[in-house]
Amino acid sequence: MLNQSxxxxxxxxxxxxxxxxxxxxxxxxFVAAILFTxxxxxPLIVLMQSAFLNxxxxxxxxxxxxxxxxxxxxxxxxxxxxxxxITAMLITVSLASVYAFALINCNIRGKAFxxxxxxxPILAPSLLPxxxxxxxxGQQGVFKDMLGEVEIYGPLGILISYCFWLFxxxxxxxxxxxxxxxxxxxxxxxxxxxxxxxxxxxxxxxAIRYGLVSACLVAFTYVITDFGIPKVIxxxxxxxxxxxxxxxxxxxxxxxxxxxxxxxxxxxxxAFIFDxxxxxxxxxxxxxxxxxxxxxxxxxxxxxxxxxxxxxxxGILLIIVTAILASFxxxxxxxxxxxxNHYRFEYVDGGGWASYFNSIKxxxxxxxxxxxxxxxxxxFSTRFKAHPLLKNYVKVLVLLPLAVxxxxxxxxxxxxxxxxxxxxxxxxxxxxxxxxSTIIHYYTVPHLTLTHAIQQIPNQLDHAAxxxxxxxxxxxxxxxxxxxxxxxxxxxxxxxxxxxxxxxxAIFLYSPDTNLASVAVLNMDDAGDTVAAVAMSILILLxxxxxxxLHWLFTRKMMASTQRWREQTHS
Amino acid sequence: MQIPSHLQNSRTGQAMPNxxxxxxxxxxxxxxxxxxxxxxxxxxxxxxxxxxVLEHINLDLKAGEFVSFLGPSGCGKTTLLRIIAxxxxxxxxxxxxxxxxxxxxxTAKRKCGIVFQNYALFPNLTVAENIAFGLHKKHWSAxxxxxxxxxxxxxxxxxxxxxxxxxxxxxGQQQRVALARAIAPNPDVLLxxxxxxxxxxxxxxxxxxxxxxIQCQLNLPAIMVTHDQEEALSISDRVAxxxxxxxxxLDTPHNIYYKPQTRFVAQFIGSMNFIQTVVVDTHRLKMNxxxxxxxxHLNFAQDEHxxxxxxxxxxxxxxxxxSSTEYLNLAVRIVNTEFLGAKRRLFCVVQNQNHADxxxxxxxxxxxxxxxxxxxxxxxxxxxxxxxxxxxxxxRC
Numbered sequence: 007m008l009n010q011s012x013x014x015x016x017x018x019x020x021x022x023x024x025x026x027x028x029x030x031x032x033x034x035x036f037v038a039a040i041l042f043t044x045x046x047x048x049p050l051i052v053l054m055q056s057a058f059l060n061x062x063x064x065x066x067x068x069x070x071x072x073x074x075x076x077x078x079x080x081x082x083x084x085x086x087x088x089x090x091x092i093t094a095m096l097i098t099v100s101l102a103s104v105y106a107f108a109l110i111n112c113n114i115r116g117k118a119f120x121x122x123x124x125x126x127p128i129l130a131p132s133l134l135p136x137x138x139x140x141x142x143x144g145q146q147g148v149f150k151d152m153l154g155e156v157e158i159y160g161p162l163g164i165l166i167s168y169c170f171w172l173f174x175x176x177x178x179x180x181x182x183x184x185x186x187x188x189x190x191x192x193x194x195x196x197x198x199x200x201x202x203x204x205x206x207x208x209x210x211x212x213a214i215r216y217g218l219v220s221a222c223l224v225a226f227t228y229v230i231t232d233f234g235i236p237k238v239i240x241x242x243x244x245x246x247x248x249x250x251x252x253x254x255x256x257x258x259x260x261x262x263x264x265x266x267x268x269x270x271x272x273x274x275x276x277a278f279i280f281d282x283x284x285x286x287x288x289x290x291x292x293x294x295x296x297x298x299x300x301x302x303x304x305x306x307x308x309x310x311x312x313x314x315x316x317x318x319x320x321g322i323l324l325i326i327v328t329a330i331l332a333s334f335x336x337x338x339x340x341x342x343x344x345x346x347n348h349y350r351f352e353y354v355d356g357g358g359w360a361s362y363f364n365s366i367k368x369x370x371x372x373x374x375x376x377x378x379x380x381x382x383x384x385x386f387s388t389r390f391k392a393h394p395l396l397k398n399y400v401k402v403l404v405l406l407p408l409a410v411x412x413x414x415x416x417x418x419x420x421x422x423x424x425x426x427x428x429x430x431x432x433x434x435x436x437x438x439x440x441x442x443s444t445i446i447h448y449y450t451v452p453h454l455t456l457t458h459a460i461q462q463i464p465n466q467l468d469h470a471a472x473x474x475x476x477x478x479x480x481x482x483x484x485x486x487x488x489x490x491x492x493x494x495x496x497x498x499x500x501x502x503x504x505x506x507x508x509x510x511x512a513i514f515l516y517s518p519d520t521n522l523a524s525v526a527v528l529n530m531d532d533a534g535d536t537v538a539a540v541a542m543s544i545l546i547l548l549x550x551x552x553x554x555x556l557h558w559l560f561t562r563k564m565m566a567s568t569q570r571w572r573e574q575t576h577s
Numbered sequence: 578m579q580i581p582s583h584l585q586n587s588r589t590g591q592a593m594p595n596x597x598x599x600x601x602x603x604x605x606x607x608x609x610x611x612x613x614x615x616x617x618x619x620x621x622x623x624x625x626x627x628x629x630v631l632e633h634i635n636l637d638l639k640a641g642e643f644v645s646f647l648g649p650s651g652c653g654k655t656t657l658l659r660i661i662a663x664x665x666x667x668x669x670x671x672x673x674x675x676x677x678x679x680x681x682x683x684t685a686k687r688k689c690g691i692v693f694q695n696y697a698l699f700p701n702l703t704v705a706e707n708i709a710f711g712l713h714k715k716h717w718s719a720x721x722x723x724x725x726x727x728x729x730x731x732x733x734x735x736x737x738x739x740x741x742x743x744x745x746x747x748x749g750q751q752q753r754v755a756l757a758r759a760i761a762p763n764p765d766v767l768l769x770x771x772x773x774x775x776x777x778x779x780x781x782x783x784x785x786x787x788x789x790x791i792q793c794q795l796n797l798p799a800i801m802v803t804h805d806q807e808e809a810l811s812i813s814d815r816v817a818x819x820x821x822x823x824x825x826x827l828d829t830p831h832n833i834y835y836k837p838q839t840r841f842v843a844q845f846i847g848s849m850n851f852i853q854t855v856v857v858d859t860h861r862l863k864m865n866x867x868x869x870x871x872x873x874h875l876n877f878a879q880d881e882h883x884x885x886x887x888x889x890x891x892x893x894x895x896x897x898x899x900s901s902t903e904y905l906n907l908a909v910r911i912v913n914t915e916f917l918g919a920k921r922r923l924f925c926v927v928q929n930q931n932h933a934d935x936x937x938x939x940x941x942x943x944x945x946x947x948x949x950x951x952x953x954x955x956x957x958x959x960x961x962x963x964x965x966x967x968x969x970x971x972x973r974c
Binding site: 193 | 700
């Protein structure tokens with residue numbers, strides 16, 4: 007009886023577990039949620055709103071949309087955008103698939119070289135291929151005769167530029183996909199009496215299907231929301247994204263720009279939702295015991311694939327080398343002597359060297375602050391207990407930037423931050439806003455990279471550290487930081503390179519004081535100074551290359567010095 | 578019936594001692610000896626780059642027989658299985674199945690069912706679709722396929738999982754489905770590549786019996802690769818013990834254990850104590866001043882080194898030194914003991930031995946046979962239970 011009452015008393019006194027969620031992590035995530043809402047959700051809402059307003063900010067219902075759809079010139083650009091996007095997607099994805107297959111599943115020589123070359127375009131501003139194409143096939147192009155009657159200005163140039171620009175992303179996605187093919191499944195299928203074609207249909211295709219669809223969606227969205235390339239090499243060929251650019255920059259017609267932005271947002275969001283939906287089905291393939299598939303030694307196929315990779319990487323190198331040469335040649339194609347004059351930028355628009363240093367500043371700020379913020383949010387949203395509602399809200403928000411094209415984000419920012427009634431409108435046109443927009447625009451990929459790296463660290467380490475009396479902070483410094491360091495380096499480089507090369511959002515947000523190199527490329531070309539634009543592109547390319555090289559050297563050295571403990575975690 | 582010596586052992590030119598009849602028990606036949614040969618592997622050789630993985634492998638598989646390839650990792654057992662399956666091409670030699678040379682057939686034409694270590698179920702297909710994968714529309718009607726699926730699901734005792742996906746099943750279930758998929762198209766031979774290695778200990782015990790039962794029911798000749806000797810010895814008709822690309826011995830589990838033909842087999846299977854000896858004359862060996870051992874049936878060469886060996890369970894532990902020609906007596910010092918339930922395991926060192934060679938002997942004795950354990954005791958090993966190996970590692974008896 008005594009025991010019973012004592013036990014009851016004990017039980018009723020245990021109320022200490024009421025706060026199941028740590029206050030600190032909830033607070034951090036709450037701040038993150040507010041920041042996201044202000045810098046992503048609110049601008050998008052304003053964007054949606056303004057599509058239904060006229061220039062006097064009066065509600066006009068669907069009038070803007072009807073105006074858009076009754077304009078034949080604008081309608082034709084929808085059609086143009088569609089077929090260019092689909093064609094570029096089909097070409098790039100199929101080329102990239104074969105290329106990735108050769109790199110992953112086949113024993114060809116020179117893999118390191120082919121891989122490096124395939125990733126080069128990522129380091130260049132998106133306009134570089136178009137500019138190089140002008141030098142190769144334009145009015146004064148070296149190979150102009152090869153095209154005959156066809157003009158490079160127009161769909162052809164646009165398609166080639168997109169293929170060049172999209173190629174690295176597609177190769178990366180497809181390489182991931184081809185790594186998922188299990189040698190044992192291929193063997194099992196053969197053993198069950200299927201021939202090569204049936205085997206690949208039954209095993210290879212399902213394994214890469216997810217990657218293939220993702221690649222297609224990414225390619226399609228990229229093309230449909232980009233305006234830089236058609237602007238440089240499109241001639242009179244109109245595309246949807248280019249219309250937005252013209253409406254906003256040329257005619258200051260914000261409402262029409264908002265309408266087209268929303269139309270552009272639709273395919274991007276649909277693609278995003280579809281991708282999420284099918285990634286759930288991908289879980290079935292989560293088998294950690296995969297032995298990657300290797301094609302059996304077959305000299306003929308290897309030769310064919312080597313030639314294929316050679317041709318592709320030759321094309322990529324041709325474009326890059328042309329751009330480099332063009333930037334040093336005095337007066338293409340009449341005076342081929344070398345000069346550094348084009349790098350002086352004194353007599354051209356666009357901001358010259360100042361814009362280059364602005365870009366560096368933007369890249370550094372975005373990299374440092376972006377990595378810090380992303381790491382903190384990734385850590386708190388994966389590891390610490392917070393209120394589930396808050397956690398899920400942040401989880402949705404961090405994925406959202408992937409679905410918002412830079413162009414749409416830029417316009418939403420103009421509308422939101424340029425509004426006179428906004429208390430923080432003073433940031434408009436400053437470096438701060440550019441940094442914010444860059445971080446938000448490129449948020450998702452680094453977040454996923456870091457989340458993945460953090461999830462690789464076993465939870466038990468936390469418990470062990472706690473039982474040994476270490477604080478979260480020591481744990482963070484001694485365990486999380488070293489273990490996620492390679493991922494952090496990847497994120498740093500990703501943010502830096504993207505901040506250097508980005509045009510899409512930045513072009514709507516810069517002011518004369520904060521001109522950027524990548525924007526300068528577009529403006530220089532617009533003003534007719536193609537050679538200065540090329541020189542600036544090359545500067546950007548070289549800077550990205552240098553950073554990437556630094557990263558590579560650093561990672562290699564670090565991996566070598568920490569190899570002893572890393573080997574065990576990665577084996 | 579004795580198996581022809583060229584099939585028992587891939588070592589060329591090794592003379593089989595015919596006089597080894599004094600061992601306690603030698604099974605001279607095995608169940609399938611009279612059956613007809615289904616699969617024959619002749620003189621297979623294979624190297625990867627400069628390393629030779631398989632050397633002169635000869636092997637036969639009788640109808641309904643279960644053969645295991647047993648050996649440490651890197652001994653070439655998986656490569657041999659993959660050559661039989663057609664997943665790897667041999668550098669030299671032939672694979673013959675039912676009198677047809679299939680060496681250059683591709684895997685699809687060989688009619689071999691394969692079960693992989695990591696199950697290798699198609700993740701995008703349901704269990705039923707996985708099982709039906711090898712049932713080609715050309716030879717099977719939809720009705721027959723459905724019937725076959727149900728039949729196999731009942732055979733593996735998982736009748737209700739047809740619509741599930743592989744990732745919804747446990748490892749043991751997945752492996753059973755993989756087995757069903759492999760036998761669905763009625764293969765001529767079943768090949769199991771470490772089928773149980775990825776599973777828990779308990780599931781493993783269970784599943785190996787199930788595999789054996791199903792294999793017997795279907796009378797399906799099977800080859801299993803494993804590095805677990807208990808697994809191999811318990812369910813196989815014959816075991817091929819492999820080491821460094823060579824089949825050291827291909828024999829029934831009984832003979833593998835009681836009559837190892839090489840030193841490697843002796844120490845790889847179970848535990849075995851080895852003691853260095855010196856030749857005294859053609860019929861006698863000694864290991865130290867006190868113990869002379871006489872083998873009237875064997876002839877020793879003067880300049881050769883021989884090792885004698887015995888199993889831990891063949892030993893008696895006695896307090897006094899009773900010399901006899903039937904037994905080898907060894908004065909030992911007991912270093913450590915382990916309790917193993919019905920038995921007690923003793924670790925001891927032979928006394929009067931020079932310290933350079935202080936190998937620990939392992940002895941298992943029944944509890945009722947030792948009244949007292951003290952530091953100095955004697956081991957009594959029956960001479961007829963001794964194995965003798967020459968310096969090349971071949972068994973002399």
